[in-house]
Amino acid sequence: MTAWRLRADGLDLSVKVQPRAKRPSLGGLSPDGAALRVAVAEVPEDGRANRAVCEAVAKALGLAKSAVELLHGGASRQKVLRVTGDPAALVSRLEKLLA
Known part of the structure; x- marks a missing residue:
């Protein structure tokens, strides 16, 4: 299972968000590999955390x-x-980030 699904114009990326994190970061894949973990310092109010992600x-x-x-x-x-x-370029960048 991958955290992304290819589309003709890009991809859909599943993420698991940790708001109010001390250190914002992309933390790799979730244990089941179904989502990219993203930590943001913003609070989940008024869409601030969504924009930060x-x-x-x-x-x-x-x-x-x-x-x-x-x-x-x-x-x-x-x-x-x-x-x-470009889907191929995006997948390549994601794989480099996760390596």
């Missing part, structure tokens, strides 16, 4: 902030993000 993923992948958007899970720690770009 999108920005963190965009920065880690070397993309513009507008290339990552929240698809599902706005009020949950389990979220699905839509990442726009």
